[in-house]
Amino acid sequence: MSPAPTEKEQLASRIPAQLAREIDIYETELELKKQGKLDERVFAETRLRRGAYGQRYDNGQRHDGVETRQIEYPEPRLTKGPNTLWDAPGMQRIKIPFGRLTAEQLELLADLAEEYSDSILHVTTRQDIQLHYVHIEDTPDLMRRLAAVGITTREACGNAVRNVTACPTAGVCAGETFDVTPYAHALAWFLLGHPDTQAMGRKFKITFSGCSDEPCGLTSFHDLGAIAATRMIDVRVERGFELYVGGGLGSVPQAAKLFDEFVPETELLPLAQAICRVFARLGEKNNRSRARMKFLVKKLGIDEFRRLVREERAGLEPDPRWTAFLADLGATDEHPLRPGSRLPPAQRSTAFERFRQTNVKRQRQSGYVTVKLTLPLGDFTPAQARAVADVMRRFTGDTLRTTVDQNLLLRWVSEGDLPELFSALEGVGLAEAGADTIADVTSCPGTDTCKLGISSSRGLAGELRRHLALADTELAEPARELRIKCSGCFNACGQHHAADIGFLGVSRNVGGRRVPHFQLVIGGQWKHNAGSFGLAIGAIPSKNVPEAVQRITRRYVAARQDDESFRDFVTRIGRKEIRAMIEDLTRVPPYEVDPSYYSDFGDPREYTIGDMGVGECAGEVVGFAEFGLAASEREVFEAQVLLDQGDPRNASSRAYSAMLQAAQALARRQNDSVGDDPDEIVQEFKKQLYDTKLFHDPYAGGKFAHYLFKAHREGPNGVSHESTHQLIEEAQLFVEAAHQCYERLSRGAGG
Amino acid sequence: MEARRLEVKVFLERPTTVDLESLVPVFHDWIREGRLDEPMIDVADYRHVPNGPGVVLIGHRSNYYLDQAEGRPGLLYSRKRQAPGDPDERLLDVFRRALFACRLLEAEPALGGRLRFRTNELLFQIPDRLGYPNSPAVFDSIRPELEAFVSRLYAGSVSLTRRGSAREKLGVAIRAGRAPSLDVLLGRLGASPLAA
Numbered sequence: 030m031s032p033a034p035t036e037k038e039q040l041a042s043r044i045p046a047q048l049a050r051e052i053d054i055y056e057t058e059l060e061l062k063k064q065g066k067l068d069e070r071v072f073a074e075t076r077l078r079r080g081a082y083g084q085r086y087d088n089g090q091r092h093d094g095v096e097t098r099q100i101e102y103p104e105p106r107l108t109k110g111p112n113t114l115w116d117a118p119g120m121q122r123i124k125i126p127f128g129r130l131t132a133e134q135l136e137l138l139a140d141l142a143e144e145y146s147d148s149i150l151h152v153t154t155r156q157d158i159q160l161h162y163v164h165i166e167d168t169p170d171l172m173r174r175l176a177a178v179g180i181t182t183r184e185a186c187g188n189a190v191r192n193v194t195a196c197p198t199a200g201v202c203a204g205e206t207f208d209v210t211p212y213a214h215a216l217a218w219f220l221l222g223h224p225d226t227q228a229m230g231r232k233f234k235i236t237f238s239g240c241s242d243e244p245c246g247l248t249s250f251h252d253l254g255a256i257a258a259t260r261m262i263d264v265r266v267e268r269g270f271e272l273y274v275g276g277g278l279g280s281v282p283q284a285a286k287l288f289d290e291f292v293p294e295t296e297l298l299p300l301a302q303a304i305c306r307v308f309a310r311l312g313e314k315n316n317r318s319r320a321r322m323k324f325l326v327k328k329l330g331i332d333e334f335r336r337l338v339r340e341e342r343a344g345l346e347p348d349p350r351w352t353a354f355l356a357d358l359g360a361t362d363e364h365p366l367r368p369g370s371r372l373p374p375a376q377r378s379t380a381f382e383r384f385r386q387t388n389v390k391r392q393r394q395s396g397y398v399t400v401k402l403t404l405p406l407g408d409f410t411p412a413q414a415r416a417v418a419d420v421m422r423r424f425t426g427d428t429l430r431t432t433v434d435q436n437l438l439l440r441w442v443s444e445g446d447l448p449e450l451f452s453a454l455e456g457v458g459l460a461e462a463g464a465d466t467i468a469d470v471t472s473c474p475g476t477d478t479c480k481l482g483i484s485s486s487r488g489l490a491g492e493l494r495r496h497l498a499l500a501d502t503e504l505a506e507p508a509r510e511l512r513i514k515c516s517g518c519f520n521a522c523g524q525h526h527a528a529d530i531g532f533l534g535v536s537r538n539v540g541g542r543r544v545p546h547f548q549l550v551i552g553g554q555w556k557h558n559a560g561s562f563g564l565a566i567g568a569i570p571s572k573n574v575p576e577a578v579q580r581i582t583r584r585y586v587a588a589r590q591d592d593e594s595f596r597d598f599v600t601r602i603g604r605k606e607i608r609a610m611i612e613d614l615t616r617v618p619p620y621e622v623d624p625s626y627y628s629d630f631g632d633p634r635e636y637t638i639g640d641m642g643v644g645e646c647a648g649e650v651v652g653f654a655e656f657g658l659a660a661s662e663r664e665v666f667e668a669q670v671l672l673d674q675g676d677p678r679n680a681s682s683r684a685y686s687a688m689l690q691a692a693q694a695l696a697r698r699q700n701d702s703v704g705d706d707p708d709e710i711v712q713e714f715k716k717q718l719y720d721t722k723l724f725h726d727p728y729a730g731g732k733f734a735h736y737l738f739k740a741h742r743e744g745p746n747g748v749s750h751e752s753t754h755q756l757i758e759e760a761q762l763f764v765e766a767a768h769q770c771y772e773r774l775s776r777g778a779g780g
Numbered sequence: 781m782e783a784r785r786l787e788v789k790v791f792l793e794r795p796t797t798v799d800l801e802s803l804v805p806v807f808h809d810w811i812r813e814g815r816l817d818e819p820m821i822d823v824a825d826y827r828h829v830p831n832g833p834g835v836v837l838i839g840h841r842s843n844y845y846l847d848q849a850e851g852r853p854g855l856l857y858s859r860k861r862q863a864p865g866d867p868d869e870r871l872l873d874v875f876r877r878a879l880f881a882c883r884l885l886e887a888e889p890a891l892g893g894r895l896r897f898r899t900n901e902l903l904f905q906i907p908d909r910l911g912y913p914n915s916p917a918v919f920d921s922i923r924p925e926l927e928a929f930v931s932r933l934y935a936g937s938v939s940l941t942r943r944g945s946a947r948e949k950l951g952v953a954i955r956a957g958r959a960p961s962l963d964v965l966l967g968r969l970g971a972s973p974l975a976a
Contacts (some may be wrong), residue, residue, distance in 0.1 A: 086821060093812040101819040102840055103862065116840055118821065136947060143949055144907045145784065147843060149826055149835040162824075162838055164861060174910075234818050282906065406830040412831065412849065458830025477824070491828055633805040639801045 030076070036170045045175035051222075052176065052181065055079050056169040063107065063115070073110030080122040080185030081168050083110065084478050086162065087117035093198035094634030109165050118162040120478060123148075126217040127195035127210060127237070128156035128431035128438075129361075132418035135429070139411035139418075145171050150414055152407040154471060154524050156194045157185065157429045161478050190226050190305070193217035195237035196245035197430035197438040198399060200363065201392040205239030206257035207268055209246075210361045212297060213237045215354035219298050224307045224336070224342060230312045231320035233305065234277075238558055247433060249284050249559040250276040251525065252322045253304060256558065258291055269293045274304060274334070277325030278728075280762050281755065282562045283323040286331040288338075289488060296342075296492055298351040303342035307334070318732035363426045363441060369396020371446030380453050383462040389447065392440070400439040400450065401464035405494060406472055406487050409433030409459070416457040424450050431522075434471050434512075436464060451513070467504065467511045467582070469498040472522065475517025475534060476629065481728055482517035484534030484545040488630025492516045496575045508582040511595055512555045515547070519762060525550050527559035529595045530578060530632045533569050535765055536636070538772045539617045545571040545629040545636050548765075551607060552599035561596070564669050564754075565607050565761050567662070572626050573614040580610050605670045653773055657694025661687045661764045668757050677753035681745035684753070684760035686770040688737045691767035695724070698774060711741045724770045724771070733759075733766035781922050784863045785910050786870065788878035789847060789903040791854035793896040798853045800827045800835050801899050803846050806890050807837040815884060817875075818842060844881050855897065858907070871929045875902075876969045884960045900959035902930075903943070904952040914950040916942065922952075932952050933968055 040526050041049065060076050067075075089100050094732065099419040102116035109115050123138070130138075138158055142150045144168045146160035153159055163171065172182055193213050200208035208627055209316075216235065226233070230301055235253045238246025248254025255270040269291045276285025292300055309328070313320040326334050338431050354360075388401045409417075417437065421427055424446050430438045442450060454460040468495050473479065475486030493513060497504070511632050516523035517534040525531025533552035536543050546568040553563030600605065617626050629636050664687035671680035689707055692714040696703045698719040703710060718724040719734045726733070736759035745756070792798055807823040808914040810816060817838040826832045831851055837844040840861065847856035857878035862871045904926060906912040912922070919942040930938050934956040943951035 039910055091811075091821070094808065095812060100821055100840070103819075118838070118840075140949075144909065147824055147836055147838060148845070149824075149829065162821075162843075170910075408826060408829050408832075410829055410832045410849075411831075495829070631804065632823075633808055679895075728841055 036651075037173060037590060040173045040177050044173060045176070046182060048176040049173070052169055052172045055172070059165065059169065062109065064586075069108060069111055071679045073113070074187055076109060076165065076168075077187035078184055078189055079168065079172065080124065080182030081163075081165060082120040082122055082186050083113050083346045083480055084117065084119045085121065085476065085480050087114055087480065087481065088112045088592040089114045089117060092634065095487075115165060116456070118164055120161045121182065122662060123158045123160070123175060123180060123182050123205040124185045124192040125156055125158055126193050126430055127199065127213040128197055129210075129428055130431065131178075132421040132427050133182060134178045135176060135414050135418045135421070138460070139414035140173060141171055142414075143411045149408050149413055150411070151474070152404060152409075152431045152435045152437070154407075154433050154435060154473065154522060155192050156197075156433060157192050158431065159474075161474075181221070181730055183349060186190070186225075186232075188229050188231050190220045190223075190233045190235065193220075193235045193237070194246070194251075194433060196239045196243070196389075197432045198245060198392075198440070199237070199239050201397070201399060201440050202239055202243075202245075203391070204243060205393075206259055207239070208362075209237040209255070209257050210221035211354060212255070212270075212294065214361050215350075216298060216301055220301065220305065223302070223305070228309045230309075230314040230461075231317065231322070233308065234311045235301070237270075239739055242557060243432075245558075245706050247527065247559045248273050248276070249526075249557075249561075250278045250282065250524070251285060252308075252399065254276065254558070255297065257675050260291055267293060270297060275323045275331070276635065277321050277323040278524060278526050279321065279519070280568035280732075281323075281758050282526045283327065283755075284562070285323075286326060287617065288331070288335055294355060295352050298344055299342055299348070302346060302348075303338045306341050306345075311337070318729060318735075319622075324716055327668070346435065362526040363392075363428050365397060365426050365443065366422075366424065366442040367446060370395065371396060372441045372444045372447055377448065380455075380460070380462070381448065382463075384451060384460055385447065387462045387466055388464040391444075396444055397440075398442050398447065400442050400447075401432070402437040402439065402454065402459045403461045403464045404436050404459075405461075406470075406490055410621040413457050413459055413552075416453070417459065420450065420453050420600070423453070434465070436469070448644065465512075466509045466611060468494055468509075470497070470513045470515065471496050471528075472515040473517055473520075475515070475523075476632070479517060479522075481520055482534060483536055484517055484547055484571055485629040485631060486515040486523055486532070486534055488632065489532060489547060489571060492575055492630050493578060496579070504582065507589055507595070508586050508705070510629050511585075513578070513710040519765070524559075525553070527555050528555045528563065529553065529555065531563055531576065533565070535768070536772070537568060537570075537617070537768065538775060539626075540619060541775070542620055542627050543772060544617050544626055545634050547571055547574050548761075549574075549577060549611065551604070552596045554596055564604065564757070565665070565667060566604055566669075567611065569611060569616055570617045570626050571612050571630060573611075577611045577614050579612075580594065581607065582662075584610060600673070603670065604666075604673055608666060619637060654694045654698045657690055657697070657772060658768055661690035661694065661767065664686075664690060665757065665760050665764055668753075668760065672750065672757060673751055677748070677750055678745075681753045681756050685740045685745040685755045686761045687760045688740055691764045692718075692737055692765065694772075695767055695770060698771070699723075707741060710711045711737065718770065723774065724766070726766060726769060733763045736760070781867050781870075781925050783906045783908055783922075784870075785858070785860060785862065785864065785904040785907050786874045787856060787858045787903075788874050788905060789856040789877055789905070790882045790897045790899070791852055791901060791903075793849075793898045797851045797894045797896075798846065799894070799901065800846060800848075804936040805935075806885075806888055807835060807844075809890070810837060810884070813896065816881070822854060854903075855885065857881060858883060863931045868929065870925070872969055875929075876966065876971050878963055879966050879969070880971060883966060898959060899962060900956045902954040904954055905949050907949045909949065912950050914942070914944050914948055916956060918950060918976060919952065922950075925960050926952060926954075930956075933965060934958065934960065935968065 107115035194215040254273040272288040273285035395720035470490040472490035511529040514528035532547040549566040550563040555562040670685035696713040824836040834846040845856040
């Protein structure tokens, strides 16, 4: 009997030759790395560009609640990148351009989740699908199977053009200018693997929005954001895009700048190519923390950036692909399976009516609706995925869209089919109401699986979901419409800056033990394509966050004036008042009184190192340092309040002072003779903490120290609201990093 | 049977007794105390997903799920990597580890003896659609080997039925006329009751 064909052989005929070749090369690179014939960093970037990402504990160490222990992998010397063990499971990110999936693709993803992962499919905040706990050696076959149904993981991670996102209602939305789907499709495939996108210093994110009012595209925080626009040329309507560049979240959020009010559709692809070329040529390459395009746009100024791009565009060799797709814009059109109909009047269950109220929206096309399936924390099972595939084949035109709020959107559902559809979804636990409400909480993976996670954003999101779902009937309408988003660290993958109520994972040292906290970030705007970002109010121990949310929402409902938005409410009462509302919640009881504060949500391990000791001498120094750090935190907050009051000059002075306070606290910990002179503080901080790398974060390095050095060099400027806002953000991050540094130093001293 | 990825699910006697939240600290303790003789990595909590993988003890070679699939909770043992080379040893290993984990859970003080597993029905699965698609022919091809093994395990005749549709992973429902204790079954697999 001949040997069974390998997976590669079985799939060969179903994979486009180019994709097959790329995956073969990747598989060879895996083998070369195993043999020690490929450079560590080169291989790391190679796998990242294939979407194979690291995961928590992949350095082979894990704190088990008592001590840090080695995980006994069979090949402890074999690595797949710096400090990343070969056998440690990783995350596989799968690009889903504009979130569109067919039933066949969804079924295949379900199979992969069962066979290579832990039987969970996860929708990300950028419309990707992620599988966790995947072994690197399974990734080539996994990629081949995806390629066989038209999905690539290429450039899902790494310094590349990431998944191109778009409004999930594109093509069916009543408010859109036109359907952006064919443009998103064309640009995604045009830039995939394009030579001009291979040498960028950092990732590059693109999104499309059908209009400027709704939140769907979130153009404000993308490197390149395109909003559909039209103009009249004589009697002809010309399609094009209002183009924004240089937006981003991360540690320093930056709103995108208007590049051009109208870029004709024929110019979309070449202009995007020119932008990538300018970014690749002039963007920062060495300092990762300053390498996103937002820094380049800021450094050059939007006018100079625009000039350089136009110059670049003028010199490009023409490419027929720039306009070829325009000849068949209908290629991506979706067609309904059933004729449109209206839901006949009838007595229906409360559950159905509630679902219909929150999860169903009428399409532009008469008789059709979209139906949103709310996925708790963005997760669903292979069995649910197959059931959804069945629903797609039975009720819609075979496709759905993933959404940036980590849900699934069915389109082209004939309204009269809703009761049957609801029943089918109910059978597999996917008929939960509450889409687009306060209970529909978004979260990045956080400490569950992400190497950078500081606090359990998923744990918090789950807890808030439970609290808010229980309170659903009590919550008044304006509070129900708010959006909550949680990030596990400053990288902001949970998009907390753009939420009404956002949370950012941090930690604090209390009595020698570490306590999980979340920074409350309030007043961000989800609508108008994430029109504005919130500011930090203060850090709250994780366990008190649900209570803080309850207080804030109740106050909003009680004190709201007329149709006042949450953002306007926050502006009116002021951040100082909001801080006062939660002041008591920022305190942490001693461990002996309530140890639950010292564990994170959903994780019984003690969050801090239990055996940390503080000697008497260290105790005195620690006492001063803690005091200084607390003062710096307070000063950042005061700076925010001053800015709110329209006083950027004093706000910037206060922000700068906060950084000095934190730097002094740390410097004095090392050298107690450090005085109050700013030059001396900065000099001593540099000598004692920066040059020695004691201040350096394992992932961010010395990035945050540069905020201090810059502020000291330039002095508090206070010239504009925007620059002061940024200075405050930087002060916040520096103070946060100072807290982390202090914890590391204390651990070292105590241990 | 050359399959390397194999699964065995042992159902709970009374599904209503399962409190998934209490499993989270138990699995963390198992990692800390090295209760399983293989590298374990972390605990994944999927309680929020209906009829999902529940709470998962993630390992390098294997995962242990308190699985909720189809509304029938049970311990699902999933062998992912480094399965023994010999097919019979592979089956022995996967059943032994599944039953051993059940035994540990039954004896777990933190669970207060609330979890009890039924042994007269097991589910065997091969999560490998390319190598072992869920078809009558593939089922027929693995049946003799599997039947011989579980007949030895139960010391008597058993019934094997193919489960699931063609798009689902290959599943085999194993039913025995009797329900020997976990200790008896583990003894037949050459494992002492509380040692792997």
